Amino acid sequence: MKSRQQSMVCLALTLCINAFSAYAQQVDITAQQGPYYVGRPTTLQVTAQGFAEDPQPTCQPGQSSAVSLELVGVSPQVSVFTQVDFSGRQTVQKQITYKFTYQATARRTGSHIIPAFTVKQDKKVAKTRSVELRFEEIEIDPNMRVALTLPKWPVYPGQRVPITVEWWHGGTADEIQASFEHLVIYSSFFDQFSFIDDPPKRGDQALSLSTQKGRIRIKAEVSKRVLDGREYLVVSGTRKLVVTEEGTYDLPPITASTKIVTKWRRTFFGREPLGYKMLRAVGEPQTLLVRQIPVDDAPPSFAGAVGHGFSIETKTDRSVIQIGDPITLIVTIRGHGNLDQAGLPSVSTPTTNEKNRFDPQHFRLSSEDAAGVVSQDGTSKQFSLTLRVMNESVSQIPPIAYSWFEPQQQRFEVVHSDPIAIQVLPTQMVGAQDVIHADPLDKPAFQPTNPPIRAIASHQNPNPLITTGADLSIETNTILLLHNESDRYGGKTTLFILYTTSIGLIFLAWLWRRHTDMDPQLVIRRKIFRQQLACIHRAKHLPNQSAATEIADALRLMAGHITGEQRVELDQVVAACDVVAYRPTIDKHEHIDPDLYHRAINIAQHMVATT
Template identity: 35%
Template sequence: MLASAAAALALNIALAAGPLALVLGSVPALAAEGPSAELRAAGGPYYAGVPIELEVTATGFEADPQPEIHYDPVPGGRIELRGVSPSSTSFMQIINGRIIRRSETRVVYSLSFTPNRPGKYRVGPFRVTQGSKQATTASFVVTAGTIPITDSQRIRVTMPEGPYVVGQHVPVTVEWWSQAGSVDRLYNQRARLPLLERDDAFDFSVPAAKTTHAAIVIGDTEYPADVSRRREGGKQWIVRSFTTTMIPMQPGTYEIEPPELFVDEVTSFRRDFFGNRIPMKARKLRAVGKPRTIVVSELPREGRPRSFAGAVGQGFTLEVRADRSVVQVGDPIRLTLTLRGDGTVESAALPPLAGEDALPPEHFRVPEGEIPGVFADGAKTFETTVRVLDESVHEIPPIAFSWYNPESRQYETTRSRPIALSVRPAQVVSAADVVTAKPATEEEQGPAAAKQPPATKQAPPGGAAPVAAAKRFTLTGADLSIETDRSRLTQPGRRWAADPRLPIV
């Protein structure tokens, strides 16, 4: 909806089934049997950098599915869809004694257009579609003027000196400075930061919530801000500020336009019945910051360690824990790896766990593929299972993790602490390892066993020799771990190694 009644609806353009109708003032849309769309714009004057609120009202469509709105981008400006408000009404008419019931669906699209620079812009047309149904508004021309620059307001964007590297966490602080004596006369503050609009090259984190009620409005977003007092140039200033994190996603050189601040300063007030000050007249003011060139480089390939997996930052640590320290060869060991640091922890991945500066493949079996992790409370946790292949192993060796430090401009490495292991050789089950159960006595079997006849030998058909009754047996205490090392399976001294009936494949 339009911001205030003072911004009168100065432009009303409708396209119905017939020709275009251009009407000044707030006039209802032309009646039409088919779908129609009507465009309204807030009254001028219009200024560069200040959003112009728009409404597109569509009627004559079905309630479901919801009609969609389409529009072409405007060179040098931005159109934003802010909200959609559908509504349906039913009414009854009596015509020639007949009762006719009808329903109408009305959809209102709230939009805004922001001209970036002074000049003329053609906005629209806007198209509303639903299946084969369509309605189109006319376009209109906007002439945007220039708001005078004031020295009582400032906007600053500060960040560490570059160049930066892909994936680096760069703190960006936005500050709005107001002279102490002007704060209570300021209304409708809104800023434009071209840097935050470059989502094709940078990603930005959401600033942490503040306990104060102050905010800096950028576009349609309110950023909670801290408030402080500072003295500069012999004047007292009220400074609102917040800090976000910029993460470059692609290398390149980016020319960033200066930030702008727009604000209404009240020049006269009146008192209401209760003595409160009511703004009567205001003037628009503008503050302009400095442009910036941002250079983003790729991570250097020279000196990149094998234990580097893309992390950027500083002060990383890797903690490794095992769920057991006494095992047999081939037993699974559950490892929990916890990564912490100041940098890209949430998006960090582990380097390969098998190989140099990790688990030797001749001593450990490690799952293939990337190990997923879970980020919580500033740390990322990974879990995986490894197996020891050799009884000579006495520890889980230190595992290396490397990252690129953009301050020192070099790769750095940390290592986890080793974990002591006691590894016993695996036991192989053979026929001789099968343990038969000791027959139970009649006392152990209980009274029911006394009633059962003893096992007897039964003669099979054809007069063959009788077959002895089957013996019971169990695998009490047997170790069922599987040996996979072929050299150990064929090692001399194994009783099955010389048996030609047991081929080794």
């Protein structure tokens, strides 16, 4: 009896300890291995345990005037384990660990205290300890230069502006290779605006840029230039800036930082780096002036197009019509600018000092706004309108005016389409007098026997389709009438082949129609997803840092096509890969973490399967 009571007490204590460990909230913070430098992002990770799986807790960083903090990813991990108490009873527990990854960027040198982070979930609140990090100034590299080239003239909302990022190095080939391998180019300009980038293809030179959302790679060109009598190797890449709001933007200098090896050690496999030295280059501060489009001076045919080289072309589905028949008028706009945002002005709106050419007495237009479709190469946009001609005197579809704003010339330009010749026929009206009535026929006299066919044929019948009294029993040969027609031309075998072939041709025609009707964008997207999935598969056999970089680049190319929970999971995997890729010290012979690799593979396979 006493031993039984002791067992019950032990069981109760075990349950209490397990319950306390399951519901106690524990948070901690770790920083990547130093040293830490001003202007270079430092990875911080907040680990939280003891929180429920749903809803996801939030993490709020403390305020610091010397260090900026940016959340780059949240990664929940679920662990299930089993415990056995003294009585042999099994208890299954689930432990959820949340990892919040931040990037800390110091604005000045010195020791800075990063205040505690607060993790909340409903009424559960837990705080981390504060962290003190010492940030050092990075030495200026006399061999390295960096530049951000913006337009010297004002830009306007809706404009697509090319900007250039250049990295210069005047050292030896080995110094250039070592610096480029660890190069980090950053500007707050990359996070403040939106861009359209041309991703590099296999075999293209790429330039890596650092943003708050992670690294991006843009297509680049390599050239040699001479400055002040010294030859430099220049790697330059171009991005398209999407201007949205007016204002004057003062941009801090762009920076480029890298690290070079200062100490080596010999191993069985050769040499490996033992010490690094950070170097940097600083560009010039920039000012971007965004002016408002003078819409008060815009012509009536302006519909938001900004750029240069626009043209308009019209065509119809037919040229000979009757009054009131609907015509499909296809309007194609071509040019270099914001075609995705450009609309079609009302074709019935008169241009300045010009009479309305689409007279309502002659034309009737659909009241719905035409929805345009941008072409695959992004150089044209097509609109479809329904038009009815209401007057026989109309001989052509009038020209349509189209206006756009030219940023460099700072004025509006107007272009007109060519007229389209048509022929309008009068509408044919059918009256009651045009209806043909059948004439009454005299009933034929009764005849006891069927008359011969010759007699019927010679009968003067005003309507040749009347067969009253005709003898339709033409064939009297019994053997011929009893013959099975299906035995002709090969019989049932031939019929089976013909039917099977016809069904097969119909099926092939359906497959071809389905292939031709498929959206070209969907075909390209599927091809890109399969290519990136193959890249992730190949990354499994690469070293840890290279594999993490390949996986992160592949997932970023796929990220623009998904939303919701799948996008959250993808961002978490990319953030985890960036942490691995930026880790200062790493074993080059170590492969990627299997759990991280399988998470990336599952996301990519799901996107391929659902596209």
